[in-house]
Amino acid sequence: MRAIQMVDLQQQYARIKDQIDEGIREVLDTARYINGPAVQSFAHELAEYLGVKNVIPCANGTDALQIVLMALRLERGDEVITPSFTYIATTEVVALLGLTPVFVEVDPKTFCIDPKALEAAITPRTKAIVPVHLYGQAAPMAEILAVADKHGIPVIEDNAQAIGSTYTFPDGTTKKTGTLGLAGCTSFFPSKNLGCYGDGGAICTDDDALAAKLRMIANHGQSKQYYHDVVGCNSRLDSIQAAILRVKLKELDGYIAARRKVADFYDAAFAGHAKIRTPYRAPYTHHVFHQYTLQLEGADRGGLNTFLASRQIPSMIYYPVPGHRQQMFAGKGGVMPHLPVTDDLTTKVISLPMHTELDDQQLFHITGSVLEYLNA
Numbered sequence: 229m230r231a232i233q234m235v236d237l238q239q240q241y242a243r244i245k246d247q248i249d250e251g252i253r254e255v256l257d258t259a260r261y262i263n264g265p266a267v268q269s270f271a272h273e274l275a276e277y278l279g280v281k282n283v284i285p286c287a288n289g290t291d292a293l294q295i296v297l298m299a300l301r302l303e304r305g306d307e308v309i310t311p312s313f314t315y316i317a318t319t320e321v322v323a324l325l326g327l328t329p330v331f332v333e334v335d336p337k338t339f340c341i342d343p344k345a346l347e348a349a350i351t352p353r354t355k356a357i358v359p360v361h362l363y364g365q366a367a368p369m370a371e372i373l374a375v376a377d378k379h380g381i382p383v384i385e386d387n388a389q390a391i392g393s394t395y396t397f398p399d400g401t402t403k404k405t406g407t408l409g410l411a412g413c414t415s416f417f418p419s420k421n422l423g424c425y426g427d428g429g430a431i432c433t434d435d436d437a438l439a440a441k442l443r444m445i446a447n448h449g450q451s452k453q454y455y456h457d458v459v460g461c462n463s464r465l466d467s468i469q470a471a472i473l474r475v476k477l478k479e480l481d482g483y484i485a486a487r488r489k490v491a492d493f494y495d496a497a498f499a500g501h502a503k504i505r506t507p508y509r510a511p512y513t514h515h516v517f518h519q520y521t522l523q524l525e526g527a528d529r530g531g532l533n534t535f536l537a538s539r540q541i542p543s544m545i546y547y548p549v550p551g552h553r554q555q556m557f558a559g560k561g562g563v564m565p566h567l568p569v570t571d572d573l574t575t576k577v578i579s580l581p582m583h584t585e586l587d588d589q590q591l592f593h594i595t596g597s598v599l600e601y602l603n604a
């Protein structure tokens with residue numbers, strides 16, 4: 229049996245090596261390292277895939293979030309609502325820009341923002357809402373957008389874990405995640421569902437005026453060469469990474485299908501187990517399983533993690549400390565928010581290996597070992 233990893237990028241590369249190597253060689257041969265044709269082509273192809281008018285590539289997913297918030301021209305102390313149960317990048321950029329992150333509760337089934345908690349958290353200073361499509365499952369966007377529209381607040385999706393997922397509105401309209409709010413941000417970190425071989429990110433939006441602003445901010449606030457209208461930053465996707473992403477974008481739907489097949493295998497193995505809650509699949513979306521995350525009930529999570537490790541099976545806790553309990557926010561924003569669901573999930577979740585290359589032999593070993601520990 230091949231060694232089991234959380235994400236097996238080596239094996240995945242082996243399947244597309246010829247195309248990837250050719251794409252990289254083309255960039256090297258033409259020496260168009262920065263903003264070369266590969267970057268333009270990839271942005272075009274991704275826009276087409278997502279069904280969105282503008283894709284603005286940038287250096288990573290964290291920058292994507294930061295650049296959108298910069299474009300909103302918010303003022304110090306303005307509030308941005310986000311879940312606490314997410315990767316730190318979502319909330320870190322809010323604080324970096326001198327804005328106030330307002331952490332709201334998540335739904336224990338979807339792991340995403342609870343629309344009722346969202347509405348309750350809105351104040352006159354709320355200037356943006358950043359839902360996260362956590363683990364590859366879309367947040368309940370119809371409800372979130374309804375609350376946002378009612379109060380005239382822009383919604384920026386953190387789509388870093390859910391690229392390729394879809395959302396179906398109550399009227400039957402289906403759109404890709406990341407294209408539902410004012411703007412969507414994504415990451416091409418290697419382990420993401422559409423990952424490159426270094427860092428990368430992108431923003432997408434149907435709003436042409438916003439797109440122009442985002443391009444300007446990502447390029448030193450420059451309107452034409454050496455004329456800088458606003459304070460910006462330097463955030464670019466490398467041509468080599470774009471060439472890699474052009475190949476991998478064509479594989480994305482296949483990668484998602486492979487991940488869903490793994491999730492089906494896990495679901496079937498763990499179905500009805502008293503100590504395991506398998507991931508809920510919301511009817512409004514197509515879960516793309518960036519992570520396959522169990523909630524354990526009345527089980528020793530640390531013990532399971534150690535037992536699996538002794539069987540050469542990695543498992544991870546995403547995330548052990550929620551945003552509102554991170555040291556970086558200590559003393560900021562006044563009272564500690566009361567987020568019992570978030571705190572509870574933090575103690576119960578455990579993610580199993582999830583990638584495009586897992587075979588049945590590996591999956592039997594993983595599920596058999598999990599059940600052996602929990603049934604002992």
Ligand SMILES: *Cc1c(COP(=O)(O)O)cnc(C)c1O
Pocket residue numbers: 288289290291314315317318360386388389414415416417427428429
């Ligand atoms: C990965 C990730 C990011 C940040 O992406 P980077 O490219 O690593 O900067 C932001 N939000 C979430 C939810 C992520 O998983």
